[in-house]
Amino acid sequence: MQAAAFDFKQNFFQLFGLSESYQLDSTALEQHYRMLQSQVHPDKSAHLSEAEQRVSMQLSTRVNEAYQTLRSPIARARYLLTLHGVDTQEETNTAMPVEFLMQQMEWREAIEEAKLAKDSSALEQLEMRLQHEMHELQQQLAVKIDQERDYPLAAGMVRKLRFMEKLAEEIGSAFDVIDN
Amino acid sequence: MALLQISEPGMSTAPHQHRLAVGIDLGTTNSLVAVVRNSISMVLNDADGSALLPSVVRYLADGNVQVGYPAQALQSDDPVNTIVSVKRFMGRGLADIGDVSNLPYRFANVAATGSGQAPGMVQLRTVAGVKSPVEVSAEILKVLRVRAEAALGGELVGAVITVPAYFDDAQRQATKDAAKLAGLNVLRLLNEPTAAAIAYGLDNAAEGVYAVYDLGGGTFDISILRLSQGVFEVLATNGNSALGGDDFDHRIYCWLLEKNNLSALGAQDTRLLLTHARAVKEQLSDYPEARITAILSAGDVIDTTLTRQDFYDMTQTLLAHTMQPMRRALRDAGLTVSDIKGVVMVGGSTRMPQVQRAVGEFFKQTPLTNLDPDKVVALGAAIQANVLAGNRQDDDWLLLDVIPLSLGLETMGGLTEKVIPRNSTIPTARAQEFTTFKDGQTAMGIHVVQGERELVSDCRSLARFELRGIPSMVAGAARIRVTFQVDADGLLNVSAREMSSGVEAAITVKPSYGLSDAEITRMLEDSNQFAQDDMKARALREQQVEAKQLLEAVQNALQQDGAALLGKEEQERIAGSMAALRETLQATDHLALKRAIANLNEATVAFAQARMDSNVAHALSGRKLSELES
Numbered sequence: 001m002q003a004a005a006f007d008f009k010q011n012f013f014q015l016f017g018l019s020e021s022y023q024l025d026s027t028a029l030e031q032h033y034r035m036l037q038s039q040v041h042p043d044k045s046a047h048l049s050e051a052e053q054r055v056s057m058q059l060s061t062r063v064n065e066a067y068q069t070l071r072s073p074i075a076r077a078r079y080l081l082t083l084h085g086v087d088t089q090e091e092t093n094t095a096m097p098v099e100f101l102m103q104q105m106e107w108r109e110a111i112e113e114a115k116l117a118k119d120s121s122a123l124e125q126l127e128m129r130l131q132h133e134m135h136e137l138q139q140q141l142a143v144k145i146d147q148e149r150d151y152p153l154a155a156g157m158v159r160k161l162r163f164m165e166k167l168a169e170e171i172g173s174a175f176d177v178i179d180n
Numbered sequence: 181m182a183l184l185q186i187s188e189p190g191m192s193t194a195p196h197q198h199r200l201a202v203g204i205d206l207g208t209t210n211s212l213v214a215v216v217r218n219s220i221s222m223v224l225n226d227a228d229g230s231a232l233l234p235s236v237v238r239y240l241a242d243g244n245v246q247v248g249y250p251a252q253a254l255q256s257d258d259p260v261n262t263i264v265s266v267k268r269f270m271g272r273g274l275a276d277i278g279d280v281s282n283l284p285y286r287f288a289n290v291a292a293t294g295s296g297q298a299p300g301m302v303q304l305r306t307v308a309g310v311k312s313p314v315e316v317s318a319e320i321l322k323v324l325r326v327r328a329e330a331a332l333g334g335e336l337v338g339a340v341i342t343v344p345a346y347f348d349d350a351q352r353q354a355t356k357d358a359a360k361l362a363g364l365n366v367l368r369l370l371n372e373p374t375a376a377a378i379a380y381g382l383d384n385a386a387e388g389v390y391a392v393y394d395l396g397g398g399t400f401d402i403s404i405l406r407l408s409q410g411v412f413e414v415l416a417t418n419g420n421s422a423l424g425g426d427d428f429d430h431r432i433y434c435w436l437l438e439k440n441n442l443s444a445l446g447a448q449d450t451r452l453l454l455t456h457a458r459a460v461k462e463q464l465s466d467y468p469e470a471r472i473t474a475i476l477s478a479g480d481v482i483d484t485t486l487t488r489q490d491f492y493d494m495t496q497t498l499l500a501h502t503m504q505p506m507r508r509a510l511r512d513a514g515l516t517v518s519d520i521k522g523v524v525m526v527g528g529s530t531r532m533p534q535v536q537r538a539v540g541e542f543f544k545q546t547p548l549t550n551l552d553p554d555k556v557v558a559l560g561a562a563i564q565a566n567v568l569a570g571n572r573q574d575d576d577w578l579l580l581d582v583i584p585l586s587l588g589l590e591t592m593g594g595l596t597e598k599v600i601p602r603n604s605t606i607p608t609a610r611a612q613e614f615t616t617f618k619d620g621q622t623a624m625g626i627h628v629v630q631g632e633r634e635l636v637s638d639c640r641s642l643a644r645f646e647l648r649g650i651p652s653m654v655a656g657a658a659r660i661r662v663t664f665q666v667d668a669d670g671l672l673n674v675s676a677r678e679m680s681s682g683v684e685a686a687i688t689v690k691p692s693y694g695l696s697d698a699e700i701t702r703m704l705e706d707s708n709q710f711a712q713d714d715m716k717a718r719a720l721r722e723q724q725v726e727a728k729q730l731l732e733a734v735q736n737a738l739q740q741d742g743a744a745l746l747g748k749e750e751q752e753r754i755a756g757s758m759a760a761l762r763e764t765l766q767a768t769d770h771l772a773l774k775r776a777i778a779n780l781n782e783a784t785v786a787f788a789q790a791r792m793d794s795n796v797a798h799a800l801s802g803r804k805l806s807e808l809e810s
Contacts, residue, residue: 038411041579042668046367047367047569052788054785055788057607060668172511
């Protein structure tokens with residue numbers, strides 16, 4: 001696999017010299033990220049003119065954005081689907097299977113309960129269970145995108161993952177509340 | 181110069197010489213300046229051989245200013261005009277400081293900086309007039325600049341100034357303003373725990389995940405970093421920018437009041453007892469008990485003994501306040517205590533045995549205390565300054581830092597919409613689109629906030645501005661894109677643009693507490709440190725040098741890549757800007773010269789970008805990943 005050149009027209013996968021798939025070599029991603037930053041980071045141009053520093057900041061910002069996107073399973077899936085012309089419609093399409101929504105309600109109640117009871121071990125349990133479920137869904141997502149190439153169905157899974165990500169954020173803030 | 185120095189090695193346009201750059205730790209209690217000499221980072225001492233400069237500034241009626249030990253010696257005699265721990269006021273309004281009854285200062289009323297804006301930074305009324313914390317900090321920085329220039333024998337090209345990692349945008353901006361006011365070119369604002377990690381990591385060739393626990397005089401930071409093959413990657417940071425050694429002093433002070441049935445002391449007695457409290461605290465690091473004797477202004481005699489155990493008990497809650505950020509930082513980094521290979525202790529307050537014990541218990545390991553907790557931050561900043569000044573371009577270490585607090589916007593109902601989450605690696609940018617909610621709406625208010633809370637009123641308000649000139653449309657038709665850009669100093673710029681109509685309206689804001697460039701210029705002119713003419717002459721000289729270097733660089737770049745990368749029209753535009761700059765170079769107007777330089781810079785931005793792209797492409801193409809894995 002050839003390492004890609006830096007070009008604003010390149011997509012994030014090309015930027016890191018990776019093939020456009022959901023499954024990715026995270027070690028290669030990380031190493032390529034470090035190599036790119038060691039060239040374009042503003043610290044490398046701090047002694048140069050303002051204009052050069054500005055260019056450096058733009059490039060470094062772009063590399064960070066690309067890295068954050070590819071590193072996160074949900075952001076990576078969303079980005080891949082966009083490349084294939086499929087909008088995940090996370091803001092607009094809230095039509096979800098009733099069963100899934102019921103589960104969401106149950107999760108929320110459990111988190112709220114643990115928060116009120118200041119029960120951090122219950123929260124930890126919930127967090128572990130949630131991570132497990134997200135992981136399973138991500139594996140299904142990999143099959144849908146990389147093998148079956150069923151992007152509309154994959155978009156639905158991303159929407160589900162976004163719901164679950166919000167739950168994870170709620171668990172995080174519940175920990176903060178308990179900690180206060 | 182807009183054109184990157186990507187010509188062949190040895191063809192650099194700048195003369196090959198060591199550029200003088202320093203690292204400055206602008207601390208709550210003490211400040212230091214350090215420099216790299218012969219590849220070794222060292223702290224610069226004053227004429228008396230002292231490395232620490234107490235961060236104390238005293239204003240005198242005759243306009244003179246005392247900084248450091250002379251000011252510290254008189255803090256109890258002249259408490260109103262002697263400002264200690266000014267760092268706690270940086271970028272802070274009166275409401276932020278809370279209980280001011282224990283502070284011996286006279287705070288001035290501060291007018292709001294604009295309509296609808298919160299009042300600005302606190303101001304202190306002194307015998308020499310009203311002073312802002314920025315001006316007070318600048319006095320400290322000036323002393324360090326003069327110390328460094330004397331020791332190094334030349335003007336500094338710049339400085340790296342450290343700030344607590346948990347400093348928000350307003351506090352960072354205030355620090356940068358203070359440095360400018362002190363005549364320093366700020367190469368970078370560097371987070372204190374990160375600076376410490378550089379000094380520790382490079383010294384010990386450390387690899388793995390480390391925690392830096394930094395408890396200073398007035399601020400607390402916890403940073404989790406991964407050190408790997410010369411990359412210092414901050415995974416998460418947390419803290420409290422209003423918690424430090426001062427608060428431990430204050431607990432002792434309150435205990436003294438209670439013990440001696442005292443209430444409502446005057447400014448002098450307050451400062452006297454606080455000074456004694458600090459001395460007792462320091463003694464208790466070495467002895468099981470310490471005695472305090474003092475005579476108050478009304479003649480009351482204080483003679484009390486404090487035991488270590490009592491001190492531990494009264495400061496338990498303060499220590500607990502450092503544990504919560506530690507748990508959060510670990511959570512944000514997705515790590516547990518067992519992942520932490522070492523805990524680096526930074527800041528004078530980590531000398532307290534109860535702090536070391538609590539940190540050791542939390543991380544289940546003995547913290548690393550073999551560094552000088554007062555100096556390690558300045559030493560790390562000096563190493564960074566040396567690299568940023570361009571003295572070691574081939575250096576292969578890299579620093580990846582984060583923003584400590586989420587940045588967001590106010591949406592309907594006073595709720596915060598996070599745009600950039602905390603612990604995002606910087607520099608970073610994020611755009612969000614909004615729309616109008618009324619038919620024919622032509623303006624939109626944009627309120628920028630920083631913090632983790634859901635309600636805007638619980639977050640820090642950074643700036644408010646209005647985007648005007650939105651074309652009249654039905655509600656929901658306009659597309660207003662708000663872009664947040666955080667630079668490598670952790671400073672935010674926000675711009676807004678109406679996208680749908682092709683009509684562009686953009687504005688860039690600085691935080692409410694930041695000084696405008698005009699204000700900085702005014703303060704500089706007011707300052708008796710620089711005579712105006714000197715400033716102009718100096719500015720002219722600097723601009724002349726920059727103009728010549730720029731012309732040469734552009735010339736070289738054009739010869740190399742001009743034909744390949746530029747169209748005829750663009751070449752002509754650059755040639756025109758070059759001619760204009762050459763002409764202005766003959767005159768003595770430094771502002772005109774600055775404009776001409778800016779014009780040429782502007783004209784060559786796209787060219788520089790194209791050269792950078794082709795350079796990086798050249799550097800990377802043909803290399804295989806396996807080769808890059810070294």
